[in-house]
Amino acid sequence: MMVSTTKSKGLPKASGAVKKAVGSYGKDKEALIQVLLDLQAVFGWLPPGVLREVSEQLDVPVVQVYRIASYYKAFSLQPRGRHIIKVCMGTACQVRRSPQLLNTISAVLKMKPCETSTDGRFTLETVNCLGCCAMGPVVAIDDVYHSNPSTADLQKVFESAE
Amino acid sequence: MTVELQIDGKEVRAEEGITILEAAREAGIAIPTLCYHTELMPHGTCRICSVEVETRGRMRTVVSCGCSVEQGMVVKTRSPRIDRIRKTLIELLAPTTAVDGELGGQMKKLAREYGADTHRFESRFRDRPTRCILCGQCVRYCDEVVGEHAIGFMGRGVDRRAVFFPEKAKACVTCQACFNLCPTGKIPSETDFVVFDGFSVDDYLAGEL
Numbered sequence: 546m547m548v549s550t551t552k553s554k555g556l557p558k559a560s561g562a563v564k565k566a567v568g569s570y571g572k573d574k575e576a577l578i579q580v581l582l583d584l585q586a587v588f589g590w591l592p593p594g595v596l597r598e599v600s601e602q603l604d605v606p607v608v609q610v611y612r613i614a615s616y617y618k619a620f621s622l623q624p625r626g627r628h629i630i631k632v633c634m635g636t637a638c639q640v641r642r643s644p645q646l647l648n649t650i651s652a653v654l655k656m657k658p659c660e661t662s663t664d665g666r667f668t669l670e671t672v673n674c675l676g677c678c679a680m681g682p683v684v685a686i687d688d689v690y691h692s693n694p695s696t697a698d699l700q701k702v703f704e705s706a707e
Numbered sequence: 708m709t710v711e712l713q714i715d716g717k718e719v720r721a722e723e724g725i726t727i728l729e730a731a732r733e734a735g736i737a738i739p740t741l742c743y744h745t746e747l748m749p750h751g752t753c754r755i756c757s758v759e760v761e762t763r764g765r766m767r768t769v770v771s772c773g774c775s776v777e778q779g780m781v782v783k784t785r786s787p788r789i790d791r792i793r794k795t796l797i798e799l800l801a802p803t804t805a806v807d808g809e810l811g812g813q814m815k816k817l818a819r820e821y822g823a824d825t826h827r828f829e830s831r832f833r834d835r836p837t838r839c840i841l842c843g844q845c846v847r848y849c850d851e852v853v854g855e856h857a858i859g860f861m862g863r864g865v866d867r868r869a870v871f872f873p874e875k876a877k878a879c880v881t882c883q884a885c886f887n888l889c890p891t892g893k894i895p896s897e898t899d900f901v902v903f904d905g906f907s908v909d910d911y912l913a914g915e916l
Contacts, residue, residue: 606856608857608859
Protein backbone atom coordinates (compact mmCIF):
# COMPACT_ATOMS: atom_id res chain seq x y z
CA MET A 546 0.00 0.00 0.00
CA MET A 547 0.84 3.66 -0.16
CA VAL A 548 3.27 5.27 2.18
CA SER A 549 1.56 8.31 3.60
CA THR A 550 4.71 10.07 4.70
CA THR A 551 6.50 12.37 2.29
CA LYS A 552 9.63 14.34 2.91
CA SER A 553 9.20 18.07 2.45
CA LYS A 554 12.51 18.28 0.63
CA GLY A 555 12.81 17.01 -2.91
CA LEU A 556 9.12 16.88 -3.87
CA PRO A 557 8.98 16.15 -7.57
CA LYS A 558 7.65 18.73 -10.03
CA ALA A 559 3.94 18.36 -10.78
CA SER A 560 4.26 17.74 -14.52
CA GLY A 561 7.00 15.13 -14.11
CA ALA A 562 5.22 13.23 -11.35
CA VAL A 563 1.95 13.27 -13.27
CA LYS A 564 3.68 12.11 -16.44
CA LYS A 565 5.16 9.17 -14.56
CA ALA A 566 1.85 8.22 -12.90
CA VAL A 567 -0.14 8.58 -16.11
CA GLY A 568 2.49 6.71 -18.10
CA SER A 569 2.51 3.72 -15.76
CA TYR A 570 -1.13 3.06 -16.71
CA GLY A 571 -0.57 3.56 -20.43
CA LYS A 572 -2.42 6.90 -20.48
CA ASP A 573 -5.65 5.00 -19.86
CA LYS A 574 -8.50 7.34 -18.89
CA GLU A 575 -10.11 4.54 -16.89
CA ALA A 576 -7.11 4.58 -14.55
CA LEU A 577 -7.95 8.07 -13.26
CA ILE A 578 -8.51 6.90 -9.68
CA GLN A 579 -5.29 4.86 -9.66
CA VAL A 580 -3.34 7.83 -11.06
CA LEU A 581 -4.76 10.11 -8.36
CA LEU A 582 -3.94 7.56 -5.64
CA ASP A 583 -0.34 7.37 -6.84
CA LEU A 584 -0.05 11.16 -6.91
CA GLN A 585 -1.62 11.46 -3.46
CA ALA A 586 1.12 9.10 -2.21
CA VAL A 587 3.81 11.28 -3.81
CA PHE A 588 2.57 14.69 -2.65
CA GLY A 589 0.59 13.74 0.47
CA TRP A 590 -2.37 15.63 -1.00
CA LEU A 591 -3.67 16.69 -4.41
CA PRO A 592 -2.67 20.27 -5.20
CA PRO A 593 -4.76 22.14 -7.83
CA GLY A 594 -1.80 22.27 -10.23
CA VAL A 595 -1.49 18.48 -10.13
CA LEU A 596 -5.20 17.98 -10.84
CA ARG A 597 -5.04 20.31 -13.84
CA GLU A 598 -1.95 18.50 -15.10
CA VAL A 599 -3.77 15.13 -14.77
CA SER A 600 -6.73 16.54 -16.69
CA GLU A 601 -4.44 17.67 -19.52
CA GLN A 602 -2.28 14.56 -19.74
CA LEU A 603 -5.15 12.06 -19.44
CA ASP A 604 -7.43 14.18 -21.65
CA VAL A 605 -10.19 14.05 -19.03
CA PRO A 606 -12.19 17.25 -18.31
CA VAL A 607 -10.91 19.04 -15.21
CA VAL A 608 -14.50 18.96 -13.90
CA GLN A 609 -14.40 15.17 -13.82
CA VAL A 610 -10.98 15.03 -12.16
CA TYR A 611 -12.25 17.31 -9.41
CA ARG A 612 -15.45 15.31 -9.02
CA ILE A 613 -13.50 12.11 -8.41
CA ALA A 614 -10.89 13.77 -6.21
CA SER A 615 -13.55 15.41 -4.02
CA TYR A 616 -15.75 12.31 -3.80
CA TYR A 617 -13.39 9.77 -2.26
CA LYS A 618 -12.21 10.11 1.32
CA ALA A 619 -8.83 8.68 0.28
CA PHE A 620 -8.03 11.95 -1.49
CA SER A 621 -7.26 15.26 0.15
CA LEU A 622 -7.65 18.60 -1.59
CA GLN A 623 -6.13 20.39 1.38
CA PRO A 624 -2.43 20.26 2.29
CA ARG A 625 -1.67 17.54 4.82
CA GLY A 626 1.13 17.04 7.28
CA ARG A 627 4.05 14.65 6.78
CA HIS A 628 2.55 12.33 9.40
CA ILE A 629 -1.10 11.34 9.38
CA ILE A 630 -2.76 10.46 12.68
CA LYS A 631 -6.06 8.64 12.34
CA VAL A 632 -8.10 8.21 15.50
CA CYS A 633 -10.84 5.63 15.21
CA MET A 634 -14.31 6.89 16.13
CA GLY A 635 -16.11 3.64 15.30
CA THR A 636 -18.71 2.26 17.69
CA ALA A 637 -16.40 -0.23 19.39
CA CYS A 638 -13.65 2.36 19.90
CA GLN A 639 -16.22 4.94 20.97
CA VAL A 640 -17.44 2.79 23.87
CA ARG A 641 -13.82 2.09 24.78
CA ARG A 642 -13.22 5.81 25.17
CA SER A 643 -11.74 6.92 21.88
CA PRO A 644 -13.07 10.48 22.44
CA GLN A 645 -10.76 10.71 25.46
CA LEU A 646 -7.89 9.39 23.35
CA LEU A 647 -8.62 12.05 20.75
CA ASN A 648 -8.63 14.72 23.46
CA THR A 649 -5.28 13.48 24.77
CA ILE A 650 -3.72 13.60 21.31
CA SER A 651 -5.23 17.02 20.73
CA ALA A 652 -3.72 18.27 23.97
CA VAL A 653 -0.29 16.72 23.39
CA LEU A 654 0.01 18.14 19.88
CA LYS A 655 -1.91 21.36 20.70
CA MET A 656 -4.15 20.99 17.65
CA LYS A 657 -7.79 20.25 16.94
CA PRO A 658 -9.14 17.27 14.98
CA CYS A 659 -9.14 17.77 11.16
CA GLU A 660 -6.26 20.24 11.50
CA THR A 661 -2.75 20.24 10.12
CA SER A 662 -0.06 21.62 12.41
CA THR A 663 1.50 24.90 11.29
CA ASP A 664 4.95 23.32 10.95
CA GLY A 665 3.46 20.77 8.53
CA ARG A 666 4.45 17.81 10.69
CA PHE A 667 1.09 16.32 11.64
CA THR A 668 -2.46 16.04 10.41
CA LEU A 669 -5.00 14.83 12.96
CA GLU A 670 -7.96 13.00 11.44
CA THR A 671 -10.88 10.97 12.73
CA VAL A 672 -12.03 7.88 10.86
CA ASN A 673 -15.12 5.76 11.26
CA CYS A 674 -13.55 2.32 11.59
CA LEU A 675 -10.07 0.96 11.12
CA GLY A 676 -11.29 -2.63 11.05
CA CYS A 677 -9.55 -3.84 14.21
CA CYS A 678 -12.22 -3.25 16.83
CA ALA A 679 -10.64 -5.75 19.27
CA MET A 680 -7.68 -3.36 19.60
CA GLY A 681 -9.86 -0.38 20.46
CA PRO A 682 -9.48 2.41 21.20
CA VAL A 683 -7.08 2.46 18.30
CA VAL A 684 -5.03 5.15 16.62
CA ALA A 685 -3.06 4.73 13.40
CA ILE A 686 0.01 6.92 13.08
CA ASP A 687 1.45 6.69 9.57
CA ASP A 688 -0.44 3.40 9.16
CA VAL A 689 1.15 1.88 12.28
CA TYR A 690 -1.65 0.81 14.63
CA HIS A 691 -1.44 1.60 18.34
CA SER A 692 -3.89 -0.02 20.73
CA ASN A 693 -4.97 2.15 23.66
CA PRO A 694 -1.65 4.04 23.87
CA SER A 695 -0.71 5.93 27.02
CA THR A 696 0.21 9.60 26.89
CA ALA A 697 3.87 8.61 27.33
CA ASP A 698 3.62 6.14 24.40
CA LEU A 699 2.12 8.84 22.20
CA GLN A 700 4.74 11.39 23.18
CA LYS A 701 7.49 8.95 22.28
CA VAL A 702 5.99 8.30 18.83
CA PHE A 703 5.41 12.00 18.14
CA GLU A 704 8.94 12.92 19.22
CA SER A 705 10.47 10.37 16.86
CA ALA A 706 8.45 11.77 13.94
CA GLU A 707 10.31 14.46 12.02
CA MET B 708 -40.41 -3.65 -33.36
CA THR B 709 -43.23 -2.35 -31.24
CA VAL B 710 -44.53 -3.56 -27.91
CA GLU B 711 -47.98 -3.21 -26.42
CA LEU B 712 -48.50 -2.01 -22.90
CA GLN B 713 -51.13 -0.40 -20.76
CA ILE B 714 -50.62 3.01 -19.19
CA ASP B 715 -53.35 4.24 -16.84
CA GLY B 716 -55.80 1.84 -18.47
CA LYS B 717 -54.97 3.07 -21.96
CA GLU B 718 -53.65 0.57 -24.54
CA VAL B 719 -50.38 2.00 -25.88
CA ARG B 720 -48.15 0.81 -28.71
CA ALA B 721 -44.57 1.91 -28.29
CA GLU B 722 -41.27 1.45 -30.06
CA GLU B 723 -39.15 -1.19 -28.32
CA GLY B 724 -36.33 0.31 -26.28
CA ILE B 725 -37.94 3.64 -25.44
CA THR B 726 -38.65 4.49 -21.82
CA ILE B 727 -41.99 4.37 -20.02
CA LEU B 728 -41.82 8.16 -19.68
CA GLU B 729 -41.39 8.66 -23.43
CA ALA B 730 -44.18 6.20 -24.24
CA ALA B 731 -46.51 7.94 -21.79
CA ARG B 732 -45.76 11.37 -23.22
CA GLU B 733 -46.35 10.10 -26.77
CA ALA B 734 -49.72 8.82 -25.58
CA GLY B 735 -50.53 12.19 -24.07
CA ILE B 736 -50.18 11.05 -20.44
CA ALA B 737 -48.29 13.52 -18.27
CA ILE B 738 -45.68 12.35 -15.75
CA PRO B 739 -43.93 15.07 -13.72
CA THR B 740 -40.12 15.29 -13.96
CA LEU B 741 -37.39 17.48 -12.49
CA CYS B 742 -34.14 16.00 -13.79
CA TYR B 743 -35.33 14.74 -17.19
CA HIS B 744 -34.31 16.47 -20.39
CA THR B 745 -35.08 15.17 -23.89
CA GLU B 746 -31.56 15.78 -25.20
CA LEU B 747 -29.78 14.12 -22.28
CA MET B 748 -29.19 10.58 -21.06
CA PRO B 749 -31.61 9.56 -18.29
CA HIS B 750 -30.20 10.45 -14.90
CA GLY B 751 -32.86 9.17 -12.48
CA THR B 752 -31.90 11.35 -9.52
CA CYS B 753 -35.10 13.25 -8.79
CA ARG B 754 -37.36 10.14 -8.63
CA ILE B 755 -40.40 12.37 -9.17
CA CYS B 756 -41.27 10.37 -12.29
CA SER B 757 -41.67 7.14 -10.26
CA VAL B 758 -44.52 4.94 -11.49
CA GLU B 759 -46.02 1.59 -10.55
CA VAL B 760 -45.28 -1.19 -13.01
CA GLU B 761 -46.83 -4.63 -13.11
CA THR B 762 -45.06 -7.30 -15.15
CA ARG B 763 -45.93 -10.99 -15.00
CA GLY B 764 -48.15 -10.36 -11.99
CA ARG B 765 -45.51 -8.58 -9.89
CA MET B 766 -45.80 -4.95 -8.94
CA ARG B 767 -42.79 -2.72 -8.43
CA THR B 768 -41.98 0.98 -8.36
CA VAL B 769 -39.55 2.23 -11.00
CA VAL B 770 -38.38 5.59 -12.32
CA SER B 771 -40.15 5.93 -15.66
CA CYS B 772 -37.31 7.98 -17.22
CA GLY B 773 -34.85 5.10 -16.84
CA CYS B 774 -36.98 2.01 -17.42
CA SER B 775 -37.71 0.71 -20.93
CA VAL B 776 -41.12 -0.49 -22.06
CA GLU B 777 -41.85 -4.22 -22.16
CA GLN B 778 -44.55 -6.26 -23.84
CA GLY B 779 -47.61 -6.62 -21.59
CA MET B 780 -46.53 -4.10 -18.95
CA VAL B 781 -49.27 -2.51 -16.88
CA VAL B 782 -48.23 0.99 -15.77
CA LYS B 783 -49.98 3.24 -13.27
CA THR B 784 -48.74 6.83 -13.21
CA ARG B 785 -51.01 7.79 -10.31
CA SER B 786 -51.92 5.67 -7.29
CA PRO B 787 -52.03 6.28 -3.54
CA ARG B 788 -48.53 4.82 -3.31
CA ILE B 789 -47.09 6.95 -6.12
CA ASP B 790 -48.79 10.09 -4.84
CA ARG B 791 -47.31 9.49 -1.40
CA ILE B 792 -43.82 9.00 -2.86
CA ARG B 793 -44.04 12.21 -4.89
CA LYS B 794 -45.48 14.15 -1.96
CA THR B 795 -42.60 13.08 0.33
CA LEU B 796 -40.00 13.82 -2.35
CA ILE B 797 -41.32 17.35 -2.75
CA GLU B 798 -41.41 17.81 1.01
CA LEU B 799 -37.77 16.71 1.23
CA LEU B 800 -36.69 18.99 -1.62
CA ALA B 801 -38.71 22.00 -0.44
CA PRO B 802 -36.38 23.35 2.31
CA THR B 803 -33.37 23.43 -0.03
CA THR B 804 -35.21 25.17 -2.88
CA ALA B 805 -37.48 27.62 -1.12
CA VAL B 806 -36.61 31.31 -1.26
CA ASP B 807 -37.86 33.11 1.86
CA GLY B 808 -40.00 30.07 2.63
CA GLU B 809 -41.75 30.21 -0.76
CA LEU B 810 -41.44 27.65 -3.54
CA GLY B 811 -41.26 28.78 -7.13
CA GLY B 812 -42.01 27.51 -10.62
CA GLN B 813 -42.56 23.82 -11.14
CA MET B 814 -41.95 22.93 -7.50
CA LYS B 815 -44.80 25.18 -6.42
CA LYS B 816 -47.15 23.56 -8.92
CA LEU B 817 -46.15 20.06 -7.83
CA ALA B 818 -46.47 20.91 -4.15
CA ARG B 819 -50.01 22.11 -4.71
CA GLU B 820 -50.97 19.13 -6.87
CA TYR B 821 -49.73 16.54 -4.37
CA GLY B 822 -50.73 18.42 -1.25
CA ALA B 823 -47.17 18.54 0.07
CA ASP B 824 -46.44 20.15 3.43
CA THR B 825 -43.40 22.16 2.34
CA HIS B 826 -42.44 23.00 5.93
CA ARG B 827 -42.41 19.39 7.13
CA PHE B 828 -38.61 18.90 7.09
CA GLU B 829 -37.63 22.56 7.43
CA SER B 830 -36.21 22.24 10.94
CA ARG B 831 -33.73 19.57 9.87
CA PHE B 832 -32.02 21.59 7.16
CA ARG B 833 -29.17 24.06 7.24
CA ASP B 834 -30.01 27.74 7.61
CA ARG B 835 -28.99 28.87 4.16
CA PRO B 836 -30.81 26.89 1.44
CA THR B 837 -28.53 25.81 -1.40
CA ARG B 838 -31.40 26.22 -3.88
CA CYS B 839 -29.98 23.23 -5.77
CA ILE B 840 -31.75 19.88 -5.99
CA LEU B 841 -28.74 18.23 -7.68
CA CYS B 842 -30.81 17.26 -10.73
CA GLY B 843 -27.62 17.62 -12.77
CA GLN B 844 -29.32 19.11 -15.82
CA CYS B 845 -26.76 21.94 -16.01
CA VAL B 846 -23.82 19.56 -15.49
CA ARG B 847 -25.04 17.01 -18.02
CA TYR B 848 -26.08 19.57 -20.63
CA CYS B 849 -22.65 21.19 -20.43
CA ASP B 850 -20.96 17.78 -20.78
CA GLU B 851 -23.19 16.04 -23.29
CA VAL B 852 -24.54 18.79 -25.54
CA VAL B 853 -22.31 21.86 -25.21
CA GLY B 854 -19.10 19.89 -24.54
CA GLU B 855 -17.49 22.67 -22.50
CA HIS B 856 -17.37 20.88 -19.10
CA ALA B 857 -17.58 24.23 -17.32
CA ILE B 858 -19.84 23.11 -14.46
CA GLY B 859 -19.56 19.91 -12.46
CA PHE B 860 -20.34 18.15 -9.22
CA MET B 861 -18.02 18.21 -6.23
CA GLY B 862 -18.14 16.34 -2.94
CA ARG B 863 -20.54 13.69 -1.75
CA GLY B 864 -23.67 13.26 0.31
CA VAL B 865 -24.92 16.43 1.99
CA ASP B 866 -21.79 18.26 0.82
CA ARG B 867 -22.46 17.62 -2.86
CA ARG B 868 -22.59 20.83 -4.91
CA ALA B 869 -22.67 21.87 -8.53
CA VAL B 870 -19.75 24.26 -9.05
CA PHE B 871 -18.46 26.43 -11.89
CA PHE B 872 -14.90 26.24 -13.13
CA PRO B 873 -14.08 29.88 -13.93
CA GLU B 874 -11.17 28.98 -16.23
CA LYS B 875 -13.62 27.05 -18.45
CA ALA B 876 -16.33 29.69 -18.25
CA LYS B 877 -15.23 31.77 -21.23
CA ALA B 878 -17.87 30.12 -23.40
CA CYS B 879 -20.55 30.69 -20.74
CA VAL B 880 -20.78 34.39 -21.53
CA THR B 881 -22.39 33.56 -24.86
CA CYS B 882 -23.86 30.09 -24.13
CA GLN B 883 -25.85 30.27 -20.89
CA ALA B 884 -27.83 27.21 -21.92
CA CYS B 885 -27.99 25.99 -18.33
CA PHE B 886 -29.64 29.23 -17.19
CA ASN B 887 -32.97 28.11 -18.61
CA LEU B 888 -32.56 24.47 -17.54
CA CYS B 889 -32.21 25.10 -13.82
CA PRO B 890 -35.53 24.01 -12.26
CA THR B 891 -35.01 26.15 -9.16
CA GLY B 892 -33.66 29.24 -10.91
CA LYS B 893 -30.45 29.17 -8.88
CA ILE B 894 -28.04 29.56 -11.77
CA PRO B 895 -29.51 32.72 -13.38
CA SER B 896 -30.16 34.39 -10.03
CA GLU B 897 -26.86 33.60 -8.29
CA THR B 898 -24.39 33.78 -11.16
CA ASP B 899 -22.74 36.98 -12.15
CA PHE B 900 -23.12 37.04 -15.94
CA VAL B 901 -19.54 38.10 -16.57
CA VAL B 902 -17.28 36.50 -13.98
CA PHE B 903 -19.23 33.38 -12.88
CA ASP B 904 -18.02 33.60 -9.34
CA GLY B 905 -21.31 32.87 -7.60
CA PHE B 906 -20.39 29.28 -6.81
CA SER B 907 -16.98 28.45 -8.21
CA VAL B 908 -14.70 25.55 -7.40
CA ASP B 909 -12.60 27.91 -5.27
CA ASP B 910 -15.65 28.83 -3.17
CA TYR B 911 -16.25 25.12 -2.65
CA LEU B 912 -12.68 24.42 -1.57
CA ALA B 913 -12.81 27.36 0.82
CA GLY B 914 -15.86 25.72 2.40
CA GLU B 915 -18.19 28.58 1.52
CA LEU B 916 -20.86 26.60 -0.33
